Amino acid sequence: LFRCRSIVFETILCCWCIMFGRHGRVFLPVLESLKKSSVIGKNCWKGKNVFPSSATQHIVTLCRNEKFFSTQPRRVSEEDIPSLKSTKKTPILAKLQEECWDAYKSTGRGCLTLFQLIDTDQSNFISCAEIQYFMDNVKRSGMNAAAQEEILSKAKDHLVDFPEFQSWLIRATKFDQQSRNTHIQKMYDIQPDLGDRYKPKTDLYSWNQSTMSQGLRRMQYAVRGEVVMRADALAAEGREITFTNIGNPHSVGQKPITFYREVLALCDLPAEYGVDNPNVSKNFPADVVERAKEMREAIGPAGTGAYTNSQGILEFRKDVADYITDRDGHEAFPANIFLTNGASNAIEMVLSGLISDDNDAIMIPIPQYPIYSALIGRMGARQIGYYLDESLGWAVTEEELQKQWDKAKSEGLNVKALAMINPGNPTGQVLERKDLETICKFCAKNGIVLMADEVYQRNVYVEDKKFISAKKVALETPGCESLQLVSFHSTSKGFIGECGRRGGYMELHHIDPYVQTQLYKLASAGLCSGVSGQIMTSLMLRPPLSGGESYEKFQQEEGDIFESLKRRAKSLVDGLNAIDGIECLPAEGAMYAFPRIELPQKALDEAEENKKSPDTIYALSLLEETGICVVPASGFGQAPGRIGFRTTFLPPEDKIERAIGEFKRHHELFCEKYA
Numbered sequence: 001l002f003r004c005r006s007i008v009f010e011t012i013l014c015c016w017c018i019m020f021g022r023h024g025r026v027f028l029p030v031l032e033s034l035k036k037s038s039v040i041g042k043n044c045w046k047g048k049n050v051f052p053s054s055a056t057q058h059i060v061t062l063c064r065n066e067k068f069f070s071t072q073p074r075r076v077s078e079e080d081i082p083s084l085k086s087t088k089k090t091p092i093l094a095k096l097q098e099e100c101w102d103a104y105k106s107t108g109r110g111c112l113t114l115f116q117l118i119d120t121d122q123s124n125f126i127s128c129a130e131i132q133y134f135m136d137n138v139k140r141s142g143m144n145a146a147a148q149e150e151i152l153s154k155a156k157d158h159l160v161d162f163p164e165f166q167s168w169l170i171r172a173t174k175f176d177q178q179s180r181n182t183h184i185q186k187m188y189d190i191q192p193d194l195g196d197r198y199k200p201k202t203d204l205y206s207w208n209q210s211t212m213s214q215g216l217r218r219m220q221y222a223v224r225g226e227v228v229m230r231a232d233a234l235a236a237e238g239r240e241i242t243f244t245n246i247g248n249p250h251s252v253g254q255k256p257i258t259f260y261r262e263v264l265a266l267c268d269l270p271a272e273y274g275v276d277n278p279n280v281s282k283n284f285p286a287d288v289v290e291r292a293k294e295m296r297e298a299i300g301p302a303g304t305g306a307y308t309n310s311q312g313i314l315e316f317r318k319d320v321a322d323y324i325t326d327r328d329g330h331e332a333f334p335a336n337i338f339l340t341n342g343a344s345n346a347i348e349m350v351l352s353g354l355i356s357d358d359n360d361a362i363m364i365p366i367p368q369y370p371i372y373s374a375l376i377g378r379m380g381a382r383q384i385g386y387y388l389d390e391s392l393g394w395a396v397t398e399e400e401l402q403k404q405w406d407k408a409k410s411e412g413l414n415v416k417a418l419a420m421i422n423p424g425n426p427t428g429q430v431l432e433r434k435d436l437e438t439i440c441k442f443c444a445k446n447g448i449v450l451m452a453d454e455v456y457q458r459n460v461y462v463e464d465k466k467f468i469s470a471k472k473v474a475l476e477t478p479g480c481e482s483l484q485l486v487s488f489h490s491t492s493k494g495f496i497g498e499c500g501r502r503g504g505y506m507e508l509h510h511i512d513p514y515v516q517t518q519l520y521k522l523a524s525a526g527l528c529s530g531v532s533g534q535i536m537t538s539l540m541l542r543p544p545l546s547g548g549e550s551y552e553k554f555q556q557e558e559g560d561i562f563e564s565l566k567r568r569a570k571s572l573v574d575g576l577n578a579i580d581g582i583e584c585l586p587a588e589g590a591m592y593a594f595p596r597i598e599l600p601q602k603a604l605d606e607a608e609e610n611k612k613s614p615d616t617i618y619a620l621s622l623l624e625e626t627g628i629c630v631v632p633a634s635g636f637g638q639a640p641g642r643i644g645f646r647t648t649f650l651p652p653e654d655k656i657e658r659a660i661g662e663f664k665r666h667h668e669l670f671c672e673k674y675a
């Protein structure tokens with residue numbers, strides 16, 4: 001029997017659960033045998049967390065066979081409410097409830113199993129006593145306080161059935177003020193760009209708030225959140241809005257670089273109207289025509305409208321590898337390059353390949369770019385925030401990394417990877433070599449994957465710092481020989497700013513070849529990244545050569561963008577620091593300033609009353625008063641007690657100067673209102 005310990009243990013675990021009910025005594029001899037004879041049984045008996053992943057399915061199956069759960073629960077009167085005194089309280093039941101609750105908080109899955117574990121008398125309803133017992137077991141961890149009182153009050157009035165419990169769970173896990181999707185739904189419904197929508201004759205849906213993916217429901221992406229939706233609505237009403245909420249350069253007036261657009265146009269045009277037209281040299285520089293012909297040959301006769309290799313066109317991946325080799329002084333290989341739909345798509349691919357269990361965790365910087373928290377939450381993993389030290393210029397410290405690692409381990413979490421953003425978003429710092437060495441050594445020592453988000457590598461504005469890649473540091477630092485690294489870059493940032501092209505790449509360094517084949521399989525499921533994005537990625541990393549007809553114009557356009565960004569970064573930060581109650585560290589790189597603000601207590605009280613973060617109240621007030629759209633800092637994460645916002649410095653220089661004056665005027669009005 002015990003040659004198949006895993007099968008036996010899962011069966012016995014189900015027996016334990018049924019033992020709480022009327023059939024338990026039948027299995028006691030088997031339990032005793034398992035306790036004495038099985039290694040797994042001994043460990044579990046001692047309270048160790050060794051529950052097999054499929055055990056709950058056995059529980060559900062057996063319980064259904066016992067008519068444990070009805071898909072059409074019925075309500076009963078108060079006198080029918082059972083007492084928990086007749087229920088056998090055991091450490092195993094408490095442990096199962098705790099494990100299932102932790103899993104639900106992380107993934108949003110397992111609602112039915114949790115209901116069944118709380119319904120200890122197998123009545124298809126849960127009573128006040130059963131709910132109280134459950135809350136005591138889980139210590140009310142991660143449970144909205146108002147929702148706790150709500151369910152207890154309901155259970156005192158009547159037995160709670162499964163649909164009612166399922167609906168309550170949604171409210172019970174709304175413990176972050178930023179996760180109130182009711183605000184988002186209202187703003188979405190009045191979006192000016194939404195268009196006409198089908199009006200159903202009934203509001204009954206089987207796919208609804210309770211039955212949808214709870215990971216998706218709880219996912220937040222502040223960069224396009226409530227404040228931005230309100231800004232869109234105001235713009236549709238005719239208000240002039242200055243959008244500083246997102247790094248989208250062309251949308252706020254940055255001109256596209258001519259060389260990129262000319263090559264792309266010739267790649268897209270039919271040959272007879274473009275590269276093979278006798279008059280092409282009259283309209284396009286010679287080096288543009290030459291590059292377009294080369295790219296068309298690499299793409300093949302099917303042209304830009306056909307699918308490519310799922311990993312990206314080989315010649316373009318060679319351009320990426322050559323760029324990395326020149327940048328770092330260490331060889332890069334095209335087979336380790338994946339061309340992707342921007343960096344976000346690459347990050348999603350890597351996280352999809354990493355996350356395999358409810359207890360998997362990813363370490364992310366706080367503050368962070370919210371794509372990380374959004375994807376981690378949607379995929380049902382845990383995020384472990386390591387705080388960047390604002391007093392040290394948003395530096396990373398080894399002590400903070402170790403502190404958060406130890407905390408994760410103490411909670412039974414399996415840390416799979418660490419994300420790093422350099423230059424920082426939203427913080428704008430450029431990491432020094434010692435910071436990068438700290439991160440690389442930490443990841444190598446603990447055997448976790450380093451995800452290096454380096455999309456702003458060309459956006460460095462201070463003279464005393466320069467961008468250094470994580471790969472270069474890893475290859476030159478003793479102790480990092482085994483570091484597993486994935487690096488990301490994008491055509492959306494830098495000086496190119498071609499966000500809509502969705503171009504980017506990731507490079508795999510020291511990644512298991514089998515894992516790489518599975519990532520290729522994942523890329524194949526999406527067929528390929530956009531061909532325009534692949535073209536832009538190649539052009540970004542291999543610009544026109546010196547001596548070519550396009551070179552001087554290219555240098556002028558790119559140089560003008562860079563110098564203007566430098567001026568705007570300094571101007572904005574200096575302007576914010578001149579306002580009483582606002583403090584902002586220098587924007588060394590990237591495209592953002594991340595000031596902290598001091599607000600009167602009355603404003604904090606109103607925010608709490610309205611169930612919004614203080615910086616959301618502030619950002620909405622700023623938008624209504626001045627037409628400037630920023631993102632509340634709480635959407636990126638920040639130290640407890642800190643209040644702030646993120647703003648880009650991408651609008652034209654005259655608008656930046658106007659915005660600085662408006663920031664000052666609004667802050668004084670806001671503080672006067674809530675004094």
